[in-house]
Amino acid sequence: MxxxxxxxxxxxxxxxxxxxxxxxxxxxxxxFLEGVIEAISTDPNINERVKGIIELVWIVIRVVxxxxxxxxxxxxxxxxxxxxxxxxxxxxxxxxxxxxxxIFLIFGNHGLNRRDKRIVKTTTEEYNKHFQLDEKAKKEYxxxxxxxxxxxxxxxxxxxxxxxxxxxxxxxxxxEEFFPELIESLKLAKEFIFMEFFIISDGELWTEVQNxxxxxxxxxxxxxxxxxxxxxGGTISARTPKILGQYGIKCYKFHxxxxxxxxxxxxxxxxxxxxxxxxxxxxxxxxxxxxxxNKINRFGYWKDTMIKIEGSAINNLIAVFxxxxxxxxxxxxxxxxxxxxxxxxxxxxxxxxxxxxxxxxYVSALLGExxxxxxxxxxxxxxxxxxxxxxxxxxxxxxxxxxxxRGVEVxxxxxxMPDKPVVYWMAKSNFRYLLDAxxxxxxxxxxxxxxxxxxxxxxxxxxxxxxxxxxSLVHHFECGAILYKCPxxxxxxxxxxxxxxxxxxxxxxxxxxxxxxxxxxxLKIISALF
Numbered sequence: 026m027x028x029x030x031x032x033x034x035x036x037x038x039x040x041x042x043x044x045x046x047x048x049x050x051x052x053x054x055x056x057f058l059e060g061v062i063e064a065i066s067t068d069p070n071i072n073e074r075v076k077g078i079i080e081l082v083w084i085v086i087r088v089v090x091x092x093x094x095x096x097x098x099x100x101x102x103x104x105x106x107x108x109x110x111x112x113x114x115x116x117x118x119x120x121x122x123x124x125x126x127x128i129f130l131i132f133g134n135h136g137l138n139r140r141d142k143r144i145v146k147t148t149t150e151e152y153n154k155h156f157q158l159d160e161k162a163k164k165e166y167x168x169x170x171x172x173x174x175x176x177x178x179x180x181x182x183x184x185x186x187x188x189x190x191x192x193x194x195x196x197x198x199x200x201e202e203f204f205p206e207l208i209e210s211l212k213l214a215k216e217f218i219f220m221e222f223f224i225i226s227d228g229e230l231w232t233e234v235q236n237x238x239x240x241x242x243x244x245x246x247x248x249x250x251x252x253x254x255x256x257x258g259g260t261i262s263a264r265t266p267k268i269l270g271q272y273g274i275k276c277y278k279f280h281x282x283x284x285x286x287x288x289x290x291x292x293x294x295x296x297x298x299x300x301x302x303x304x305x306x307x308x309x310x311x312x313x314x315x316x317x318x319n320k321i322n323r324f325g326y327w328k329d330t331m332i333k334i335e336g337s338a339i340n341n342l343i344a345v346f347x348x349x350x351x352x353x354x355x356x357x358x359x360x361x362x363x364x365x366x367x368x369x370x371x372x373x374x375x376x377x378x379x380x381x382x383x384x385x386x387y388v389s390a391l392l393g394e395x396x397x398x399x400x401x402x403x404x405x406x407x408x409x410x411x412x413x414x415x416x417x418x419x420x421x422x423x424x425x426x427x428x429x430x431r432g433v434e435v436x437x438x439x440x441x442m443p444d445k446p447v448v449y450w451m452a453k454s455n456f457r458y459l460l461d462a463x464x465x466x467x468x469x470x471x472x473x474x475x476x477x478x479x480x481x482x483x484x485x486x487x488x489x490x491x492x493x494x495x496x497s498l499v500h501h502f503e504c505g506a507i508l509y510k511c512p513x514x515x516x517x518x519x520x521x522x523x524x525x526x527x528x529x530x531x532x533x534x535x536x537x538x539x540x541x542x543x544x545x546x547x548l549k550i551i552s553a554l555f
Contacts, residue, residue: 062079062080090126094126097118097130101129136384137384137385141386144357145352145387147357148344148357148358148360152185152186152340152347152360152364155340155360156187158187166188170188172403173485176396176507177509179396180507181378184392186344186345187337187341188376188378189376189378190376191373192334192375192377193373194334194373194506194511194513195333196331196332196517196520197332197333199330200311200317200319200329203311204318208233211237213304214246215244216302216303217301217302218246218299219249219298220299220300221251221294221297221298222312223253223256223294223297224253224256224257224314225257225261225312225314226260226313228314228315228320230320231314234313235269238272238274239272242272243272243273248274249275249277250269250277251279251346251349252265252277252294253279253280253293253295254279254280256294257278260314266278277350279293279294279352279502291496292385293496293502294502296349296502297311297490297504298346298504300339300343300346305335306334307333307334308332308334308379308504309476310331310475311329311475317329324443325471325472326472327475328472328474328524330477330488332506332513335371336368339368340368341378342504343363347360347363373511374511375508375509375514376508377507377511379504379506380392380505383502383503384500384501387502393498394418396487397487400485400507401427401428403482403485404482407433407482408436408479408480408482409438412437412439412476413444414445414493416451416495418495422458425437425459426464429462429464430462430463434465435464437464437465437466437467438474438525438528439469440469440472440474441469441472441529442469442472447544448494450537453537453545454542456535457535457536460531460533460535467528467530467531477490478517478521483514483515483518485508485509486508486514487506487507487508488505488517489504489505489506491505
């Protein structure tokens, strides 16, 4: 009830109300205003001069709308992106130009504004200085990584982040494993704590974390927190940054949700990062909310994963965190202060490379999509992939099929208990296409499977925040880490095997039909837009 009233009277709710009113106004103009104008022009009780003025205004409006529609049409056509994203907008512009134009201005921008482009470019140049390799090191990496070097080099060439051997990586298969260690690790902080989450929710977990952060701030620990304003709409008080600020904790809302035409409606911060001093860093799929620790029951048992990194790869996550912090505060952080550190080398084998992904001009490619594709292309024997949402791009869907068709055992695990029924229908609408190619699909029956994890041949893997949907692959700020032959790969594979034991395999003759199939056929047309 408390959350209900918080939602009802929050600025988030008011913005949604304004959004609905404005869309209603657009619909009125598009479908009804012309009829109103025609009725006025034929009404004998209205002065002819008034009629003339009204008709002139209406002509001007139509001309302006036409010019704007044409400009937006060419903007859509000339965007450097997959036609899969363009076609729905083009069809909409041809059928309903005014309505589609305004909706495009609200939802269609998944790029950065001029200020943010400048900040991203400058910060990339700043942190890249800390990841320079000599030719000898590059040669060693190529030899040790083998064919996996292509997946690492792809990320490195786009993000300018580092590839790291001799790090220690620990895998957490559940929230019950992860959160107690996170709590104890926060208590060890002596210099700084960086935290970035899509969702922070009031509850037992956040209360405990908040109390530790307040205590650490009183001890002189520098604390920076970023949370997504839309992701946290109704989950915590809008006054949280102000409340924490009273204790010296710098807390920021990422892309505060404002009325339409803000240009960032779709570009949410979906990342999950915690960095403690230069001693350890965590990333993966878990938000800071009680259901992730299974302290409360939402959609059955909540399954998710995280990793802890110790070693030089921490600098990658520091760079990724600071870049979004810079976007929030509007100025460039001192990278030398935070990244000049002599990290210990561990005897653990393997390589790890954390990275950040983002919308439009943040990176020059769909980094998350291609990372999954690279893992699928690397596989020779067996692939495990888990995703809560299966509404992927065609390229990613085709990569799953291609791996299976060339003889790789592809095992895909999705939730057995969904959190969003309509999205779940859309996932099921893709089953037949994958099953026909030989992909094994499993429904995780204990509850909601929220993990975004993949592993090929027990050698090359990914743990992070990136879902198989357009929001993650195209619109959101995301993160994760690609791993190669780290000792924890055995733990990841074992986790997948245990999940399959409690999952239901979708039969090869599965059919998705009826009204749900028809609805999904329509939704697939517009799924790329939002």
